[in-house]
Amino acid sequence: MGGIGLTMRWLAEVHVALRSGIADPEGQTIGSALRALGYPTVSEVRSGKLMRIAFEAGDSDAAEAAVEEMCRRLLANPVMETATWELRADEQQDIEAANP
């Protein structure tokens, strides 16, 4: 990556979660709190991380490849985590504007 032609801005929302089968005590605690608050039908909560990443890439293929590489190299540890993401062209130009 890098170099000429990085003219399009992209926004990736990366979700990192613990692999199924790995105990998530934070999620379990949140689930207990929800049931205690009067939501007895809550059967499971899994916690995770959300990262919004604004960056530039030439086209959607390059943007997709960049996000995949970011997840593999840094954002998720495959020993215990999985990463999924949604990618879209960033017309609002910055992360703050994209926040609801």
Added chain:
Amino acid sequence: MTGAARAPRVAIAVFPGTWSERDFAHVVESVLGWEARLVWHADDDLGAPDAVVVPGGFAHGDHLRTGAIARFSPIMRSVEAFAVAGGPVIGSCNGFQVLTEAGLLPGALLRNDHLEFRCEWQSLRVERPGSCRVWLGDMADGDLIRLPISHGEGRYVADEATLDMLERDGRVVLRYAGTDGRVTDEANPNGSQRGIAGIVNERGNVLGLMPHPERASEAEIGGTDGLRFLRSLERWLQEQPAAAERRLSSG
């Protein structure tokens, strides 16, 4: 100068947020009379050490995951090269987390199962010390030692195949135990799979453990079992002066 006559030289990695480097340096210099060198994470020159310590703390604020950002610091390229060459490396607490993120040790360390930070003395059972003569040569199979733990993210996890492989190959060398030496769920302070507190790499020169040997190196502060790791190192170095000399001259 021979490897046997010279005092061991220990390089101690310091990341932003590391907090155990001075305790390690104190033990190395003041308790043992060896040479300690603190090496900032942005520096990749370890200074031709006999051993490398990756100490505890909160490198880079533990942001993202413990050790996830530290593994990309320039110093880690040198630590990895040193380890691959067979040099003795010990990672304690956050250092263990950094070594797993760097791929020098398998598995990962997650949030304690009860979500609490634990800072207390812990009994540990030594197993298969022959797999890691560098750091455990001074201990015997089944020895019970006492070291402080101090962590919120010490739950060791790996997939079942990796756990089986580690046990089969004698690479699980420390487990959380009760004061009676039994490894039980009650004695496990963080929910680590199979009670694992410390593992070693395949070659036997890289040890990762959650407890803090440097905090148990003077009788005045409660115990000296931590010194046994460094005494093991000392004996190992004396047994192989040629290896120590090689590292010295290549550094």
